[in-house]
Amino acid sequence: MAFGISKDSDTQKLYLGMDFGTSGARYAVIDEHGLIHAEGKRDYPLCVVSIERKHTVDSWKMTLFLLLEDVAVTLRPFIASISIDGTSATTIIVDSNTGEPLCTPFLYNESFPDALPMVKSIAPVNHTVCSSSSTLCKLISWWNSFDSNKSSAILLHQADWLLWLLHGKLGVSDYNNALKVGYDPENDCYPGWLVSQPFSQMLPSVKAPGTSVGSIKETVQMQFGFPRECIICTGTTDSIAAFLAASANKPGKAVTSLGSTLAIKLLSNRRIDDARYGVYSHRLDDKWLVGGASNAGGTVLRQFFSNEQLEELSQQINPMESSLLDYYPLPGVGERFPIADPKLVPRLDPRPESDVEYLHGILESIARIEAQAYGLLMKLGATKVEEVFTAGGGAENAAWTKIRERVLGLPVRQAIQTQAAYGAALLALKGARENSH
Numbered sequence: 001m002a003f004g005i006s007k008d009s010d011t012q013k014l015y016l017g018m019d020f021g022t023s024g025a026r027y028a029v030i031d032e033h034g035l036i037h038a039e040g041k042r043d044y045p046l047c048v049v050s051i052e053r054k055h056t057v058d059s060w061k062m063t064l065f066l067l068l069e070d071v072a073v074t075l076r077p078f079i080a081s082i083s084i085d086g087t088s089a090t091t092i093i094v095d096s097n098t099g100e101p102l103c104t105p106f107l108y109n110e111s112f113p114d115a116l117p118m119v120k121s122i123a124p125v126n127h128t129v130c131s132s133s134s135t136l137c138k139l140i141s142w143w144n145s146f147d148s149n150k151s152s153a154i155l156l157h158q159a160d161w162l163l164w165l166l167h168g169k170l171g172v173s174d175y176n177n178a179l180k181v182g183y184d185p186e187n188d189c190y191p192g193w194l195v196s197q198p199f200s201q202m203l204p205s206v207k208a209p210g211t212s213v214g215s216i217k218e219t220v221q222m223q224f225g226f227p228r229e230c231i232i233c234t235g236t237t238d239s240i241a242a243f244l245a246a247s248a249n250k251p252g253k254a255v256t257s258l259g260s261t262l263a264i265k266l267l268s269n270r271r272i273d274d275a276r277y278g279v280y281s282h283r284l285d286d287k288w289l290v291g292g293a294s295n296a297g298g299t300v301l302r303q304f305f306s307n308e309q310l311e312e313l314s315q316q317i318n319p320m321e322s323s324l325l326d327y328y329p330l331p332g333v334g335e336r337f338p339i340a341d342p343k344l345v346p347r348l349d350p351r352p353e354s355d356v357e358y359l360h361g362i363l364e365s366i367a368r369i370e371a372q373a374y375g376l377l378m379k380l381g382a383t384k385v386e387e388v389f390t391a392g393g394g395a396e397n398a399a400w401t402k403i404r405e406r407v408l409g410l411p412v413r414q415a416i417q418t419q420a421a422y423g424a425a426l427l428a429l430k431g432a433r434e435n436s437h
Contacts, residue, residue, distance in 0.1 A: 013080040015432060017424025018067055020060060020086045020158055021238055022108070022260040022299070027067045028421040029075055032429065039421065040070045057092065057101050057161070064162050068224050076225045081432040082166060083210060083233040085241035085424045086158030088293065089180045091138045093146075093202070094161065096154040099170055103146070105158070106138040109261075109295055111334055111342045115140035122193050128180055130275035132342050133334075135181040136194075143199045155181065155202045159235035167232035168217045173204040174234040176282050185283035186271065209236040210427035212435040233431030239263035240282055241423030242391040243289060246415035251287060252386035255415065256370055256404075258394025261297040264337075264373050265289045268383040277376055278337030290382045292337030292373065296366050298393055300329040300348075305359065310397070316356045317363070319402035325352070325361025328369070338373040363400045367407040374408065389415040 014037055018027045024043040030036055044059045045066075064084075071079070087108040094101050106112075111132040118140050123129050129136040139155055146153075154170060157177040164170055175185040182194040183206055190203060207213070215221075216230040236244075242257040243265045250267065257263040271281040271288040282289040301310060328335075330346035351358055374385050388410050394400055395414045405412045417423075 012078055013432065014075060014078040015425050015428040016071065016079050016082045017241070017421050017426065017428050018064070018082070018084045018162075019238060019241055019420035019424055020063070020084065020162060021420070022087060025060075025063045025067055026419055026421040027071065028419060028425045029071060029079070030422065030425045030429065034426070036422070038072055038075055039419070040067070042066050042070070056105050060158065060162060061165060064165060068220075071224075073225060077227055079226050079230050081212070081231045081233055081428040081435070082216070083424045083428040083431060084159045084162050084235040085238045085420050085427075086160075086162065086177070086235065088177070088237035088239065089133060089135045089138070090158040091135050092156050092158065092161050093139075093142055093153055094156055094170070096152045096170055099161070099164055102148075102153055103142060106142075109133060109334070109336070110138070112137040112141040113342060115144065118144075122197065123182065124193070126273070126275045127182070128273050128275055128280040129182045131278060131336065131340055133336060135178075139181060139199060139202065143202075150199075151201070153202050154204065156204060159237070160204060163213065163232055163235055166216055166220055167213045169213055171204045172213050172234065173206050174209040174211070174236055175206050176209050176236040176240050178204065178206045179280060179282060207234045209234055209240070210430035210434070212431050231431060231435055233428055235424060236427060237282075238420045239265055239291070239293060240284075240289060241420035241427070242418070243267075243284075244423035244426050245417040245419055245421075246389040246391055247417070248387075248389050248415070251383045253389065254374065254385050254387070255389045255391055257392040257420075258390060258400075259297060259392035260299045262294040262366060262370060263291065264293070264370065264377075265291040266374070266377055266382055266385055268377075270381055270383065272377065272380045272382050274380055276340060277380075278340040279377065279380060290377055294337050294369055294373065295331060295335055296329050296369050299331040300346075300366075301359075301362065303331065304362075305355075309355070310359070313356050313359045314363075314397050314399040317360045317399045317403075319399045320406065322406075323357070323361045323364040325350075325357070325365070327361055327365035329362050329365055338369065338376045360403075363397075364403050364407065367400070367404045370404060371408050374410075385410060388412045391415050391418040391420070
């Protein structure tokens with residue numbers, strides 16, 4: 001993608017993307033050439049991982065409007081479109097009349113094994129939804145335990161709900177977010193086995209990511225000074241937004257997102273879905289993004305080290321030497337990919353006296369999980385991996401990059417753009433272009 005600034009700044013259009021992750025949110029404003037004009041981040045104002053999590057949705061909403069406020073007043077009149085990505089399978093059940101949540105949201109990594117037998121009884125064998133953390137498991141668990149009137153309930157994903165706050169049309173999603181509730185992106189519809197269920201009335205309508213849903217709500221437009229013709233586009237998941245940001249646009253190119261979790265996406269000519277291993281495929285135009293997400297990642301590192309310690313200790317690691325420590329670093333019990341086992345117990349012992357050795361062992365163990373994941377994708381028939389781009393906070397750790405190159409046996413480089421917010425901004429740009437035709 002070429003970079004540059006339009007000479008006619010008075011008529012220049014800008015595109016806003018927002019990324020809602022596990023611990024906070026970011027925004028990026030780009031022009032039609034992909035040049036970043038502004039970016040920033042906010043931590044969620046309330047703890048969203050507390051046991052009760054009653055205020056999670058309020059926290060997301062507050063952060064959304066704080067990010068809009070953070071966009072410079074001078075840039076807002078030029079924002080032509082907005083899109084948002086959110087964590088995959090983070091699910092909200094809302095009232096279809098008011099948009100108010102009917103229960104606490106179900107987070108991306110929460111498991112609902114109680115619903116798995118029913119899901120397996122209706123879905124094809126090894127379908128993506130046949131995982132206890134799938135959106136469909138969350139929906140069925142709620143359906144079976146919620147006693148009140150269900151006729152006005154509707155399911156939304158995190159990105160859908162946040163976008164609704166901007167466009168005001170309830171019940172719209174995209175085919176990336178809807179994958180784990182059972183949507184068929186190949187045939188662009190909900191399959192018969194899902195539509196025949198009593199809860200199918202709760203399923204949102206589905207559009208391609210980056211499709212215009214409508215103009216920005218007048219109240220939001222007036223409050224922040226966006227143009228009236230600013231459109232709001234359907235979003236995507238955080239790991240797909242990170243993939244889009246990396247511009248890995250040829251089959252065999254892959255993106256590892258090293259954020260709170262380890263998310264892997266490989267551009268493949270062939271679609272692979274196998275719930276036995278937590279593998280699923282997202283549609284990306286006429287190709288497939290094959291991959292999955294492990295619970296290993298930055299959350300585990302932050303349990304033991306501050307950002308300052310990570311930086312200081314990483315500089316003392318010799319990345320060309322193998323660590324003899326063999327861990328499976330998880331933040332809690334349960335893994336999604338490349339091993340799908342809700343009962344998998346973290347393995348983070350023995351801990352050596354040296355913090356440098358301990359960090360080395362954890363970083364290398366996460367790299368082994370990454371290697372296992374790519375090996376599994378190829379074994380299942382995906383296009384062979386040729387090069388890995390890295391996005392997310394872990395992309396900036398030079399020692400970890402060298403460890404991963406050694407363990408993967410592949411060239412690993414930091415994507416020019418590493419933030420999912422940039423990918424969401426590209427979706428906003430795509431939506432604006434398609435809307436103008």
